[in-house]
Amino acid sequence: MEQNLIISLEENTELKLTLLAIMRENDTWLIGDELGEKLNVPTKRVHTLISSLLQDLMDFGSDQIQLTILKGRGSYLQIDDPKEYVRFRQHLIESSVTFQIILAIATNDGPTLGQLSVNHFVSESLIRKRIHNVNQMIKKNEVKIVSRKNHYQFQGEEAQIRFILNTILWHLYRGSEWTFDTIDQKKLFQILQEICKTVNLPIKSLTLYEIGYSFAINFTRARQGYAIGIKPKWKAYLFLCEEINRKTNIYQVFSDRYGLSREETIFFLLEILSRSKLYRSLEERTIVNQRNLNQTPAYMASERLLEKYEEVFGKLSEQKRQLFFDYTYPCHIYADLFTNIVYTSAGYLMYSQTNNYFPNLKSKVKKLLRNLYQETMLDLFLNKQYLADKYILIFSFFQPVIQYEKEHVIYVETDLSEMLEQKLVSQIKKNFDQFFNIKIYTKLKTLKKHRGKFDVIISTSASPTFKKYTDQAQYFLVHPVLTRRDIQMISDYLHLSLENAKKGESL
Incomplete structure (x- = not known):
């Protein structure tokens, strides 16, 4: 990732602000072609900007501003409170500055306070304030930005740092743009598709972008000299990585083409295995199949959770038991890879409404997690916030969960x-x-x-x-x-x- 990532971020923010102003001024339905002409950008870019604005509005969380999209009519921005509109604009701008600082520190070799101030046209006091805000945001993940001899850098466990960066980058772009100039996207995607095909892992376009972003972040950090270490608890999954390597020679491929170590490739493979959309028709897989997975801690966790679920709610059919496994297994791998998870692997804030909508059930699920940890001593069950929200969502597929409220x-x-x-x-x-x-x-x-x-x-x-x-x-x-x-x-x-x-x- 080069300096143009910051420029791209600035451009996106400016375009979104201009788009907001146009829709507010016209106060009517506008189609993509009209907006593209007014913004002087292609219609496809307009659709990307509108999708990004929708996500921004969701994050902003105000019901006083509504952006509606209807096929055949276009987009319409309804503003019930002008003050909320002003606040939303400020939210976009401030978020942009924050992202700029994070990305500058992540993609440059220890920028100084002065460099951050000059490069982003803001005061040094604002830089300090934003860094403080960022540290407040990521402190639960045991990561922070620190100054070493006046040079800013991330401090914390490397896996957690990459987790944070992946969350931020995907939250910002969601695959709409490829911002990693040092990596040939087309070639990387070809390699990833070939690997998944060889081991019979189905992969959709958006999932390909997700794991592509993860790879690019890993590559960038490794290139800067930040090595990933294999945690003892990950060793239970290494045989899966070795099996994939035996079929694909991925260790050598990534070493020759990208200079990545075996440990880097293993970490990346574990990230892939935590993607829930890969777990379909397990019996057809040559490596990621039931026989191999049942040797892992994540399988033990899913099996024990299923037992607890059936004790309370009754037996599931074989088909539903398999579906239950498909949903829970990747969550448990993800919970084994990282700690204090607040976001999903796709960069979404965890289902924050569970406290509002399902307080009784959430309390019961957290108690269940405490019991599961005490019975199994599996560290992954310590990711209570992440797993509690995931479990509620998964349970809702099998029965109405509102009955407990x-x-x-x-x-x-x-x-x-x-x-x-x-x-x-x-x-x-x-x-x-x-x-x-x-x-x-x-x-x-x-x-x-x-x-x-x-x-x-x-x-x-x-x-x-x-x-x-x-x-x-x-x-x-x-x-x-x-x-x-x-x-x-x-x-x-x-x-x-x-x-x-x-x-x-x-x-």
């Missing part, structure tokens, strides 16, 4: 026709029953017979008859078709109710 009884009564009222009920279910444990009644007599009381009243009428129930239930006056504001108000209340229920259990 507080039930919200909702009474719906409207002045609409029966058909329109049913449509409203359907909309309520569609928006809330995936993440909240809700039970909906439309007849008060039936509700009182089965439940006695309820938590929420939703109505299209401000009827005075509801007043006597407001001491026991939250009342929402909504539109015949729920608006975004209606949905947000109800969602906020349900979240608050879950939090209060959790606090009550803790007292």
